Amino acid sequence: MIRAPKCEMTLMVNGEKHSIVARQADTLLFVLRNYLGLTGSKPGCLNGDCGACTVLIDGTPIKSCMILAIETIGKSITTIEGLHDAPIQRAFVEQFAFQCGYCTPGFIMNAHALTEHRPDADDETIRKWLESNICRCTSYREIEQAVKSVLAEGQKQE
Amino acid sequence: MIGKSVIRKEAWDKVTGRAKYTHDYLETGMLHAKLVISPYAHARIREIDTKKAFSIPGVRAVITGEGLPLTGEDLRDRPPIAFEKVRYHGEVVAVVVADTLVQAEQAARLVRVVYDPLPAVGSPREALEEGAPLIHERLGSYQKGKYTYPEPNTNIAHRTKIRKGNMKKGWMESDVVVEASFSFSPSDHIAMETRCATAEILPDGNIVIVASTQSPFMVKRLISAYFGEDVGKIVVRTPLVGGAYGGKAPVQLELLAYLASKAVGGRKVSVWNTREQDMITSPVHIGLEATVKLGCTTDGYIKAAEILFLFDGGAYSDKAIDVTRAAATDCTGPYHIENVWCDSLCVYTNHPYASPFRSFGHCEQAFAIERTIDLLAEKLNMDKLELRMKNAIRPGHTTPTQVLLNQSNVGNLPACIRRLYELIQWDEWQRIEIDARTVRAKGVSCSWKTSTIDTDASSGAIITFNPDGSVNLMSGVVEIGTGTKTILAQILAEKLKMDINDVHVKMEIDTQSTPEHWKTVASRGTFMGGRAVLEAADDVIRQLKDIAACILRAPIEDLEVGYGKVFLRDDPSIYIPIKDIAYGYKYPNGNAVGGQIIGRGNYILRHLTPLDKETGAGKPGPEWTVCAHAVEIEFDKRDCTYKIIKAVSVIDVGKVLNFKAALGQVMGAMSMGLSFASRETFLFDQYERVLNPQFRTYQPIRFGEHPEYIADFIETPQIDAPYGARGVGEHGLIGMPAALANALSIAAEVPLNQLPLFPELIWRTKKGEQYDSF
The missing domain is CATH 3.30.365.10 (Aldehyde oxidase/xanthine dehydrogenase, molybdopterin binding domain)
Structure with missing residues (x-):
């Protein structure tokens, strides 16, 4: 069996530089959870289907199970742990937009990016962005309301 | 407080990624297990060769099914690891333990299993046909519960009978009759958190399990029952659970984690399902084939119901028996029907085995x-x-099981x-x-x-105080996403007339220090846990009044508790703050009385009875x-x-x-x-x-x-x-x-x-x- 050697890499996560030694085959999700202890990103399917591991890479939501850690060298990674006092977090709390909370970090990262990139998003845009994530507890209506409340707040301020 | 949309206690942990679930507690030195699963639905295991797996560095053990006790909650029909034959696609045939998950996965691929495929049974009706392959040849010899009725030499794990009224009379009174058949295959719960467990056996024999489960207290009881371990030496911890819906009520991976730890000298071992394995290896949502015949008068009053439920319990009966029994108890739906005949069968097939599914x-x-x-x-x-x-x-x-409403x-x-x-x-x-x-x-x-x-299911609650008069609430209800622990806090805050923010809820379960709640299932958390909390609150109130009566020099009957005080009902200006007595009261000269106030409460279901074997009569x-x-x-x-x-x-x-x-x-x-x-x-x-x-x-x-x-x-x-x-x-x-x-x-x-x-x-x-x- 060919064994991939480990290599040292420096990742920029939540504004901090982290030097780690990892396998080249390690996904970003694995590195975040197992090397950096950032367990907010969840391994829901490891197949890019559920979105529970979504993080932002240079501001774009990416499923961290679908990208290798070495591919993210030189990029800026934001995980749920790096999100502080974002309006979407409060909106999720107030709208009861989660129950068990397992899909929540991924949903929040995706929804946060949506509100940042597309402050004028209509229903169809919201659907296109958020259909990549699965929530098994809520009816999705609560999540929709949370996202829309943040968008509405943003539009009011403009 | 009651009715208010109080924000759940763990809300901010959950939106910041700080909420931790079982598989988030990663630890250096913890070993990882990978399950080797069957690619066949029904086959004899001719040979398992584990030698090559050990060529991967870091592999510490490979466990197979030989010599393990049979498990199952109502009927012991399931080896924790398949032995001699596999009965469903996805069944565990070996467990590989290694230093890292990657190594365990690599080694698992090198475990060579030789199978002789057998004809597989694909539906309950097929399973009941004459000459259908027997899935459990030794059904008659399995250890079983008192109210479980397997039918040896068939594929029937259990039959619940409902016999109410007089069917002949019912059909006589019926002018219009319809009959139809219905079916669906098994499916899955797909909780976003896949099932996982860790186990560690300490040198003094204490067994510590951490698991994503609805049944931490049952894990403890079952490991004791299956493996002869002292129940007091088993500690089960359950942090937040990432969705359950019944799929985490059965006990499965906990047993494998325990066996894996035992195989490596008690070191901590983690067993974690990939999505694919979680969907087929761990228990699934039950399938059903049903035939329903209803008769009614011309003006629409239903007089007779004849119902046959053939549930697809899959390869092992485990919790499926209970599910099929529950379906029978309410078989008519919420309708008044005097004459009811129902047979609800838990049938073995070569499908993944079933567990409860929400409802x-x-x-x-x-x-x-x-x-x-x-x-x-x-x-x-x-x-x-x-x-x-x-x-x-x-x-x-009356209900189909003849309970008067x-x-x-x-x-x-x-x-x-x-x-x-x-x-x-x-x-x-x-x-x-x-x-x-x-x-x-x-x-x-x-x-x-x-x-x-269970007719004797119970729930307990403990309340302790903090020096500022705020309280800690311990309940055995697992926070699986339903928010029950927040509801319990509301119940307590209402009862003690205090600020909900002063009620601190312990989210994690630790069976050693958390009072038991039977299982977090069946929409029972608020009812049973709530009753226990109310009793614990009464206990606290009584203790607070006792000590306040002494300090305020007033009879207990004149005192009220609320708003952080114990006060005179007729003159609230005479009071003592709870914080001054929650840890005992200290007189100015240094003397003290009382001590930390600890409230206890419990609730056990009452007046429930098992169903009669022949008629189903009983109170479920x-x-x-x-x-x-x-x-x-x-x-x-x-x-x-x-x-x-x-x-x-x-x-x-x-x-x-x-x-x-x-x-x-x-x-x-x-x-x-x-x-x-x-x-x-x-x-x-x-x-x-x-x-x-x-x-x-x-x-x-x-x-x-x-x-x-x-x-x-x-x-x-x-x-x-x-x-x-x-x-x-x-x-x-x-x-x-x-x-x-x-x-x-x-x-x-x-x-x-x-x-x-x-x-x-x-x-x-x-x-x-x-x-x-x-």
């Missing part, structure tokens, strides 16, 4: 019953809600139906052609549910929650696709304790029910292998596909429940499959008696018999 046998049976009610209404030419209203169960009636234990179904009637504007239209292609239709259903759990649960549901769809006649426009549930919850949380429970359950009914099923090939154990091929409802949801409540208090509240965690789901199928049957003008309701199924049914097979 515990009820959404399954409700699909069959409520479809039949619609067929009956059509035959009678009677309004579908009117027929349901006429036969609605009411106080004074009253207003407290059954609530008000007619009120639910009336509210539903208004909410869906039933009188306006029920089927409407929008254009040549498009039809809109409304389907309705009713449902009810009691909890079929304390109360029934009744509901009425509707689904409105838009159907495309050309390609048989459809859109769910609106879904409605009206539930008699007794009392709403937290409005938004209750809405969330009901709407989430409705979503799960619609997802199951419209698109969720395992697809099996001719060898009964699961073809779609992935979200890419097994697709639940996603964001944007959700309809408008309306959840509404009737409040008929359950007198013995905290503030009158009934269980509500599951009920939004129960009527959804039936209501959707009823709506689509009306729209497509063809009876749709199978699930899930893929457009293809509707198309095949419309086309008729020659297209009617897969």
